[in-house]
Amino acid sequence: MKKEIISTKDAPQAIGTYSQAVKIGNVVYLSGQIPLDPKSMTLVEGEIREQIHRVFKNLAAVARAADGSLDHIVKLNIYLCDLSNFPLVNEIMAEYFSEPFPARAALGVASLPKAAGVEMDAVMVLD
Numbered sequence: 001m002k003k004e005i006i007s008t009k010d011a012p013q014a015i016g017t018y019s020q021a022v023k024i025g026n027v028v029y030l031s032g033q034i035p036l037d038p039k040s041m042t043l044v045e046g047e048i049r050e051q052i053h054r055v056f057k058n059l060a061a062v063a064r065a066a067d068g069s070l071d072h073i074v075k076l077n078i079y080l081c082d083l084s085n086f087p088l089v090n091e092i093m094a095e096y097f098s099e100p101f102p103a104r105a106a107l108g109v110a111s112l113p114k115a116a117g118v119e120m121d122a123v124m125v126l127d
Contacts, residue, residue: 001025008065011058012036015113020062028066028124032079033058034116048085048117049092055120056096068126070096075123076104082117083108089118 006021006028014020014031021030035044035051038061044054060070078089086106093101102122112119 006062006066008061010038010061010065012038012041015041021066023066026126028063028068028072028126030059030062030066030073030122030124032077032119032121033062034113034119036114036116043114043116048082049088051117052085052089052092055118056092059120059122060096063122063124066124066126068124071098072124072126073097073102073122074125076102077121078104078106079109079112079119080106080117081109081112085117 001024004023005019006023008020011020011033018031021028033055035054036042036058037044037054038058044050063069063072080086080089089106
């Protein structure tokens, strides 16, 4: 199958040797997004709430660039430096997703790039 690289200026540009997303057939693999502002490429200011919102906005921008939306996400992986923020992730996620919710994993990690408090990656299936 042909591999298509997905890229958008509406989400942070890759800061390493990876693509924002890769599409194979009708499946799109979205790379991990941290709470970087796509224009300034700096971590959003504020508390973890703002970081979580920014990550969902970044994922949504990459999904749109692949002709999809957050509704097309079937698997979401969440990485948190502080697992006590997991209830807040659930609260905010309900603002971006509706039932049926995607499959999901949440992992506690020691650290993330740029000292972010949260990172998420996803798998999306297009109609």
